[in-house]
Amino acid sequence: MDKIVSLCKRRGFVFPASEIYGGIANTYDYGHYGVLLKREVIDAWWRSMLVARDDIVALDSAIIQHPRTWEASGHLAGFTDPLVDCRTCGLRFRADHLDVSACGRRPSKHPGQTSDCDLTEARAFNLMFQTTIGPVAEEGATVFLRPETAQGIFLDFKTVLGFARRKPPFGIAQVGKSFRNEITPGNFIFRTLEFEQMEMEFFVPPDEAEHWYEHWLRARMDWYSELGLRGDHLRLRAHDADELSHYSCATSDVEYLFPIGWSELEGVANRGDFDLTQHAAHAGEKLEYFDQGSGQRYVPHVIEPAAGVGRSVLAFLCDAYDEDEIGGELRTVLRLHPRLAPVKVAVLPLLRKDGHPEAARALHAALKAAAIQSEYDEGGAIGRRYRRQDEIGTPWAATVDHQTLQDGTVTLRDRDTLEQERIAAADLPGELATRLQAPWRSPKP
Amino acid sequence: MDKIVSLCKRRGFVFPASEIYGGIANTYDYGHYGVLLKREVIDAWWRSMLVARDDIVALDSAIIQHPRTWEASGHLAGFTDPLVDCRTCGLRFRADHLDVSACGRRPSKHPGQTSDCDLTEARAFNLMFQTTIGPVAEEGATVFLRPETAQGIFLDFKTVLGFARRKPPFGIAQVGKSFRNEITPGNFIFRTLEFEQMEMEFFVPPDEAEHWYEHWLRARMDWYSELGLRGDHLRLRAHDADELSHYSCATSDVEYLFPIGWSELEGVANRGDFDLTQHAAHAGEKLEYFDQGSGQRYVPHVIEPAAGVGRSVLAFLCDAYDEDEIGGELRTVLRLHPRLAPVKVAVLPLLRKDGHPEAARALHAALKAAAIQSEYDEGGAIGRRYRRQDEIGTPWAATVDHQTLQDGTVTLRDRDTLEQERIAAADLPGELATRLQAPWRSPKP
Numbered sequence: 001m002d003k004i005v006s007l008c009k010r011r012g013f014v015f016p017a018s019e020i021y022g023g024i025a026n027t028y029d030y031g032h033y034g035v036l037l038k039r040e041v042i043d044a045w046w047r048s049m050l051v052a053r054d055d056i057v058a059l060d061s062a063i064i065q066h067p068r069t070w071e072a073s074g075h076l077a078g079f080t081d082p083l084v085d086c087r088t089c090g091l092r093f094r095a096d097h098l099d100v101s102a103c104g105r106r107p108s109k110h111p112g113q114t115s116d117c118d119l120t121e122a123r124a125f126n127l128m129f130q131t132t133i134g135p136v137a138e139e140g141a142t143v144f145l146r147p148e149t150a151q152g153i154f155l156d157f158k159t160v161l162g163f164a165r166r167k168p169p170f171g172i173a174q175v176g177k178s179f180r181n182e183i184t185p186g187n188f189i190f191r192t193l194e195f196e197q198m199e200m201e202f203f204v205p206p207d208e209a210e211h212w213y214e215h216w217l218r219a220r221m222d223w224y225s226e227l228g229l230r231g232d233h234l235r236l237r238a239h240d241a242d243e244l245s246h247y248s249c250a251t252s253d254v255e256y257l258f259p260i261g262w263s264e265l266e267g268v269a270n271r272g273d274f275d276l277t278q279h280a281a282h283a284g285e286k287l288e289y290f291d292q293g294s295g296q297r298y299v300p301h302v303i304e305p306a307a308g309v310g311r312s313v314l315a316f317l318c319d320a321y322d323e324d325e326i327g328g329e330l331r332t333v334l335r336l337h338p339r340l341a342p343v344k345v346a347v348l349p350l351l352r353k354d355g356h357p358e359a360a361r362a363l364h365a366a367l368k369a370a371a372i373q374s375e376y377d378e379g380g381a382i383g384r385r386y387r388r389q390d391e392i393g394t395p396w397a398a399t400v401d402h403q404t405l406q407d408g409t410v411t412l413r414d415r416d417t418l419e420q421e422r423i424a425a426a427d428l429p430g431e432l433a434t435r436l437q438a439p440w441r442s443p444k445p
Numbered sequence: 446m447d448k449i450v451s452l453c454k455r456r457g458f459v460f461p462a463s464e465i466y467g468g469i470a471n472t473y474d475y476g477h478y479g480v481l482l483k484r485e486v487i488d489a490w491w492r493s494m495l496v497a498r499d500d501i502v503a504l505d506s507a508i509i510q511h512p513r514t515w516e517a518s519g520h521l522a523g524f525t526d527p528l529v530d531c532r533t534c535g536l537r538f539r540a541d542h543l544d545v546s547a548c549g550r551r552p553s554k555h556p557g558q559t560s561d562c563d564l565t566e567a568r569a570f571n572l573m574f575q576t577t578i579g580p581v582a583e584e585g586a587t588v589f590l591r592p593e594t595a596q597g598i599f600l601d602f603k604t605v606l607g608f609a610r611r612k613p614p615f616g617i618a619q620v621g622k623s624f625r626n627e628i629t630p631g632n633f634i635f636r637t638l639e640f641e642q643m644e645m646e647f648f649v650p651p652d653e654a655e656h657w658y659e660h661w662l663r664a665r666m667d668w669y670s671e672l673g674l675r676g677d678h679l680r681l682r683a684h685d686a687d688e689l690s691h692y693s694c695a696t697s698d699v700e701y702l703f704p705i706g707w708s709e710l711e712g713v714a715n716r717g718d719f720d721l722t723q724h725a726a727h728a729g730e731k732l733e734y735f736d737q738g739s740g741q742r743y744v745p746h747v748i749e750p751a752a753g754v755g756r757s758v759l760a761f762l763c764d765a766y767d768e769d770e771i772g773g774e775l776r777t778v779l780r781l782h783p784r785l786a787p788v789k790v791a792v793l794p795l796l797r798k799d800g801h802p803e804a805a806r807a808l809h810a811a812l813k814a815a816a817i818q819s820e821y822d823e824g825g826a827i828g829r830r831y832r833r834q835d836e837i838g839t840p841w842a843a844t845v846d847h848q849t850l851q852d853g854t855v856t857l858r859d860r861d862t863l864e865q866e867r868i869a870a871a872d873l874p875g876e877l878a879t880r881l882q883a884p885w886r887s888p889k890p
Contacts, residue, residue, distance in 0.1 A: 012502075012608035018511035020600055020728040024588075025578065027507045029601055032609060035503035051813050054821060057457075058480035062472045063622065063639055066463035083579075092579060131576045131590070133470065133638065134528075134537060134626050143469075145576070145590075155465055156474055163457035164477060165824070177508065177622065181579050193578060194508055283465040368496050376499060379610070 001259040036342030045198045049173040056171035061152025072282035080124035086117035095122035145179035153201045154275040171202040189310040196309035203300035213270045228337035233257040247274040256315045266307040273299040334393030343375045346389040350401040360400040370429035416443045446704040481787030490643045494618040501616035506597025517727035525569035531562035540567035590624035598646045599720040616647040634755040641754035648745035657748045658715045673782035678702040692719040701760045711752040718744040779838030788820045791834040795846040805845040815874035861888045
């Protein structure tokens with residue numbers, strides 16, 4: 001994990017937020033390549049939901065919703081961690097994680113061991129961030145930053161049903177930020193105070209819930225595999241009965257073998273009719289579907305695949321990270337799926353003279369006009385420029401040299417095989433567009 | 446504006462959030478077509494920043510940053526509205542907007558007229574949402590939801606300079622949510638409590654600030670024009686000296702003629718060296734650039750084009766909204782730029798039999814495989830299906846009929862000219878991809 005964190009900071013994928021003020025707990029900013037990678041992950045998710053199928057519609061609900069939302073969902077009463085305070089050092093710890101917690105503060109009598117801290121009894125601490133909106137008087141306007149995007153989908157179920165001309169089975173998909181006021185062990189972007197979710201609620205007739213639960217388990221596993229995560233680093237784990245959330249009939253986690261061990265990448269839950277029933281009761285409004293064909297009226301059951309953007313980004317980075325040796329030199333390389341790579345192709349003039357930069361810039365412009373993320377780089381020896389691109393996962397590098405000016409061809413270097421081929425510069429945009437559509441498998445063993 | 450609001454709700458572009466609980470002040474959710482439209486607007490902005498040029502990098506900084514950020518930026522002390530409370534009804538009003546405010550609550554003596562309310566003296570009310578993060582003790586962890594994305598860019602200036610291998614002039618661009626606890630007059634999505642910004646901070650040598658300010662004024666006006674906003678509904682207005690924010694040397698607003706009158710669509714500000722100087726002083730860290738070539742060391746000046754996603758969406762919708770008459774029937778049509786349209790093409794089988802649906806579904810799949818947002822619709826008379834697509838701004842409709850099964854051609858109908866032409870279904874993805882790249886002008890007078 002240290003190597004990933006270090007690469008992310010060095011090349012500006014992800015780094016701690018507010019660093020000039022000493023940072024802020026478990027909060028990170030995404031730099032240039034991180035934003036590009038994140039956008040590709042989100043785009044791939046939207047494609048799988050909206051383009052590859054016709055039974056899902058998009059939604060973008062607000063972060064701050066009516067506070068009764070969280071009464072109905074159960075978050076206000078039950079979304080808590082058990083916390084203890086230390087009377088000596090003033091720090092706060094999760095009561096259920098004391099064995100892996102450490103007190104690093106003076107004047108703790110024994111820094112590094114919470115077992116020697118002078119702890120209070122455990123208290124339930126709600127994980128929702130609370131704030132106040134105007135203009136009504138303070139007491140009436142306590143609201144919460146959503147701890148999940150899902151509830152916004154349930155609130156809008158009836159509205160969407162009205163305009164979307166859909167009948168179950170159909171889904172509503174959403175990507176957006178959620179916030180949890182958690183004490184975390186600090187595993188980089190695995191768990192952060194604010195995080196982006198990709199959630200989809202799939203509404204189905206009650207008797208089809210089991211079928212669609214199995215369907216989405218497979219579909220979500222396939223999504224990660226097709227984007228390159230290696231099969232032996234990916235598994236499904238069904239929750240035991242005592243692990244299930246209050247709303248769930250069945251949940252399975254898609255787990256990935258992170259450097260911190262097997263951990264949840266995404267949860268797929270059969271939420272039954274819990275949410276629609278709760279909101280219907282709290283709002284005093286029927287949230288059900290009337291099937292004109294069969295004359296049936298029912299509250300749809302819900303299958304929810306809930307993925308995290310940051311966690312996916314971390315898994316793709318961990319899976320892609322590799323080191324090898326080229327000509328006696330250590331090389332760091334991200335073997336990312338070409339569709340996820342922040343930069344698809346680097347365009348490199350061999351020399352900074354003799355017309356190479358001009359020809360390279362023309363090719364760079366042609367690639368961008370074809371909507372292929374290209375990066376132009378003329379700084380330093382060619383080998384060093386290749387290394388810089390390998391480190392950010394650029395699958396191809398096109399080098400402009402003397403021959404380019406004669407016959408219009410460039411050298412195309414492959415990040416993984418290191419093979420170089422000559423290809424007509426004019427054909428490059430089309431060729432890369434084709435390659436970006438092709439299936440891909442990680443070359444890592 | 447009522448017609449826009451009504452269309453947005455009816456077709457699921459945008460509608461009030463938390464409606465089943467009675468709504469929440471000035472907060473809206475985006476439905477399917479709204480999300481697709483919003484994504485196109487954001488994509489167009491990213492393209493103009495990252496693809497059309499090579500001197501800008503992307504950033505995605507956190508919403509909750511270290512609280513000293515807002516001390517340095519001046520928001521903690523100065524980002525306030527002057528507010529008065531009514532001692533009778535308990536409502537709160539902006540002291541500088543009393544002439545357009547109305548009290549609608551009992552037991553106000555004279556509902557609808559704040560001038561008869563029993564008002565307190567005006568107090569400064571900070572517009573930042575405040576919350577608390579754990580696990581440290583309450584008193585030390587008051588934080589704020591960012592009221593603008595810009596400050597995250599300034600915080601990361603030095604980090605980005607380190608990894609991005611850039612020198613001024615260069616820019617850092619960001620899209621993300623900001624939050625302002627405002628009392629607003631409720632003009633739909635013109636001003637909302639949470640809103641998405643598209644901000645770019647362009648760092649330049651001090652003596653080039655004036656040049657780049659002019660450059661970005663033109664560039665941003667061109668962006669809106671190229672996406673179809675009519676020239677006579679778009680203007681630049683320079684702020685008077687007494688209107689300027691504390692950080693600004695010069696600001697101009699790109700204004701659009703909304704139904705509520707000429708209003709700010711985007712601000713382009715010359716922020717000078719205010720922000721970097723402030724953060725340098727508060728963080729005790731130099732935020733400057735050393736030019737190895739010239740040996741010069743300086744604090745870059747900053748030009749900031751700051752656009753709002755929701756406000757842009759509203760302007761594009763208002764500009765596109767039109768009504769005409771076809772065969773004696775009133776038609777509502779959104780004359781959106783094809784690149785912004787949520788759906789690019791509708792695929793319609795003339796009949797629900799005779800092989801039409803199968804051929805139409807095959808064409809629909811081919812269009813989606815080519816990444817063209819297509820919608821399949823077989824419900825209702827063909828004229829009614831055209832109207833549904835007109836209303837959401839779909840520029841083209843491809844109809845599959847008897848002839849399609851014989852010669853492979855479909856009818857392609859144009860939303861604006863209403864002309865119909867026969868085109869080979871196999872050529873349609875390529876043809877539409879080409880048309881989507883072409884320049885476009887609103888057909889509205």
